[in-house]
Amino acid sequence: MIYLELFLTFFKIGLFTFGGGYAMLPFIQEEVKLHGWLTDTEVINFVAVSESTPGPFAINISTYVGIETGGIFGAICATLGATLPSFIVILLVAKFYEKFKNSKVVSGCMTGLKPAAIGLIGTAVLTIGKTVFFPTAVSLASVMTFGFVSSLVIFALMFVLTMKKTHPIIIIALSAILGIVAGFIGEAI
Amino acid sequence: MNRKEKLKTVMYLFMSFFRIGAFTFGGGYAMIPLIQTEVVEKKKWITDQDILDIIAISESTPGPISINAATFIGYKICGFWGAFCATFGLVLPSVVIISLLSMVLGLVESNKIVQYAFNGIRAGVLALIIKALISMYKQCPKNLFSYIVLALAFLVVAIFNINVIYVVIGCGVIGLVHSLIVTRRNKNDIS
Numbered sequence: 001m002i003y004l005e006l007f008l009t010f011f012k013i014g015l016f017t018f019g020g021g022y023a024m025l026p027f028i029q030e031e032v033k034l035h036g037w038l039t040d041t042e043v044i045n046f047v048a049v050s051e052s053t054p055g056p057f058a059i060n061i062s063t064y065v066g067i068e069t070g071g072i073f074g075a076i077c078a079t080l081g082a083t084l085p086s087f088i089v090i091l092l093v094a095k096f097y098e099k100f101k102n103s104k105v106v107s108g109c110m111t112g113l114k115p116a117a118i119g120l121i122g123t124a125v126l127t128i129g130k131t132v133f134f135p136t137a138v139s140l141a142s143v144m145t146f147g148f149v150s151s152l153v154i155f156a157l158m159f160v161l162t163m164k165k166t167h168p169i170i171i172i173a174l175s176a177i178l179g180i181v182a183g184f185i186g187e188a189i
Numbered sequence: 190m191n192r193k194e195k196l197k198t199v200m201y202l203f204m205s206f207f208r209i210g211a212f213t214f215g216g217g218y219a220m221i222p223l224i225q226t227e228v229v230e231k232k233k234w235i236t237d238q239d240i241l242d243i244i245a246i247s248e249s250t251p252g253p254i255s256i257n258a259a260t261f262i263g264y265k266i267c268g269f270w271g272a273f274c275a276t277f278g279l280v281l282p283s284v285v286i287i288s289l290l291s292m293v294l295g296l297v298e299s300n301k302i303v304q305y306a307f308n309g310i311r312a313g314v315l316a317l318i319i320k321a322l323i324s325m326y327k328q329c330p331k332n333l334f335s336y337i338v339l340a341l342a343f344l345v346v347a348i349f350n351i352n353v354i355y356v357v358i359g360c361g362v363i364g365l366v367h368s369l370i371v372t373r374r375n376k377n378d379i380s
Contacts, residue, residue, distance in 0.1 A: 048311070055286065
């Protein structure tokens with residue numbers, strides 16, 4: 001049943017993501033591909049949509065995957081699944097706050113989980129890089145195409161801008177405009 | 190707190206977090222200043238020190254930081270129903286906005302110009318995520334153990350396609366075992 005499947009999948013994602021936001025990306029990529037709910041390209045497109053709409057990324061993407069696969073009720077199930085682990089864990093932690101704060105077990109686990117989150121987001125970067133630069137297949141021939149070069153130029157420009165603390169929405173708007181320009185130039189040549 | 194006061198507090202929590210959910214882009218840390226205005230400055234329900242504790246706790250519990258913070262603040266102010274209303278308020282704008290947006294996206298998806306735009310946007314998103322990765326790396330402790338775990342997590346997923354959940358559990362256990370060994374060794378050194 002799709003509703004239960006959505007709920008359980010996002011419950012699992014919510015329960016095992018530490019660090020929030022993009023830390024969820026590698027899980028989502030893995031799960032939605034496994035279930036055939038969205039493609040890699042669709043996930044990345046949605047990251048952009050989520051950056052340009054208010055609200056937490058985790059909730060935005062669970063709602064989106066839910067509604068695309070199971071309509072409005074699917075959206076509710078997926079979002080509930082993503083929210084519930086946080087909700088339960090925090091209620092428990094709030095009760096045993098002092099113990100949790102000084103727990104050697106918690107701080108010990110965190111010394112492993114923090115670098116792990118970075119490594120995992122690294123794998124998401126790899127997948128996204130592949131979809132951006134090699135949409136069909138990784139090959140030397142595709143490096144010579146106009147699509148590759150224009151993506152590289154847009155990426156480099158945006159990277160410089162984002163390191164200068166440009167707001168994400170401006171980055172997305174600019175890269176959309178550049179994408180359209182590049183698309184028409186590609187058609188012309 | 191009597192019943193009427195409690196209802197008022199719970200409603201205020203819902204409205205505050207609804208506003209926070211509707212007006213913060215980027216989630217997580219972007220939300221902290223708004224939380225400060227709503228519950229620290231306006232209502233003085235919690236202090237700035239509480240906010241720091243909340244951030245620390247949200248980081249070391251699973252799930253999105255914003256949801257963790259909303260649940261924790263709601264619970265601290267008004268128990269279970271406080272937690273429920275704050276979290277529900279935070280989530281609701283996202284669910285409504287994304288549901289509406291998904292219909293629009295479905296309509297324009299096949300448009301050529303929209304597809305060109307998304308070709309560019311994906312390259313921009315890659316830059317945004319690498320930026321996020323760099324700032325996370327800056328906050329991470331810089332020692333040999335961290336580097337090994339980071340590389341290990343990356344390699345087993347990128348090359349061997351190991352399920353991400355096993356990697357998270359494994360790295361948590363490795364971190365715990367390592368920190369226990371370090372503490373024991375330090376104790377021995379002292380004695």
